[in-house]
Amino acid sequence: MSSTETPLKQAGPVLEDAVPTRVRRRKRPPVPAVVLNLIALAAGIGLWAWLASLGVQALPGPAAVAGRAGELIADGTLAEDSLASLRRVLGGFALGTLLAVPVGFLMGWYPVARGLLEPYVQFFRTVPPLAMIPLAIVLLGIGEVPKVFVIFLAAFLSSVVAAFQGVVGVDRTLIDAARVLGARDGSIFLKVVVPASAPFILVGMRIGLGSAWGTLVAAELIAAQEGLGHRMQNAQLYYDLPTIFVGLITIGLLGLLMDRLLMLAERRLTRWQETR
Known part of the structure; x- marks a missing residue:
């Protein structure tokens, strides 16, 4: 076996192990838009309530x-x-x-x-x-x-x-x-x-x-x-x-x-x- 083949064979298992990981990451289902909208709404109301509690410009x-x-x-x-x-x-x-x-x-x-x-x-x-x-x-x-x-x-x-x-x-x-x-x-x-x-x-x-x-x-x-x-x-x-x-x-x-x-x-x- 030549010295040039050894690094390739050693790299083979590494590449094979890495490919399924990337595939699994791609297949992860995206977060539904409705969920993101609700998160944004809750964050906005929370920020609003926090600013109002600080008394910013008499904000209701x-x-x-x-x-x-x-x-x-x-x-x-x-x-x-x-x-x-x-x-x-x-x-x-x-x-x-x-x-x-x-x-x-x-x-x-x-x-x-x-x-x-x-x-x-x-x-x-x-x-x-x-x-x-x-x-x-x-x-x-x-x-x-x-x-x-x-x-x-x-x-x-x-x-x-x-x-x-x-x-x-x-x-x-x-x-x-x-x-x-x-x-x-x-x-x-x-x-x-x-x-x-x-x-x-x-x-x-x-x-x-x-x-x-x-x-x-x-x-x-x-x-x-x-x-x-x-x-x-x-x-x-x-x-x-x-x-x-x-x-x-x-x-x-x-x-x-x-x-x-x-x-x-x-x-x-x-x-x-x-x-x-």
Whole structure:
């Protein structure tokens, strides 16, 4: 036996012993996402309670906020405010999405429409929707219309770019193949471009939904008589921190629920897409 074979034979058992260990580590089942979410929630509440116990900026603890939430639920105030805010967000978000999708498609499919519309879209994207509140009050009054308009603008500007990018990003090979097979532009648009753009549109809708909820509190500055933002603004005047926290948590929970519904729709509508 040569001296060169000895180290290889000696290394053989070591390698054989090491491979099963790595395989076993890879096969270890991952921690379910629900468990991780619950751990994060418990850690967040624990940190919140600890900071409140230290008296950080008179921060109310979880028990005080839960008690205030119970009072608002018992007298029906929280339900009325939540419904009012939901109505405004859903109205503005639905209108913004319904307009953003066709405008994005026009910009992506027709160069002339892109040249005409893109400067306005990019211009208004640089103007915060909240800066439109004074103009909305002057032109539309102080009723529900200006509130919905400001939310609509935030959702529209977030969704239109996603729809546009979805059309522009469609693989040209698919379009050329459809044309070779004799498909006309209308058929190509409906059967190739629209399905291929669906993931972009849904992501844009999720971003638009977040923008709509992010604009809600400012929109309810416009002489609102009910709503979560209105309730939080009134609580600010009396330094009622538990009520402010109840409003914040309610907005977060409602936004999270609507986002999860959009994610569910995204999974169902884009099953054909490759997943990692």
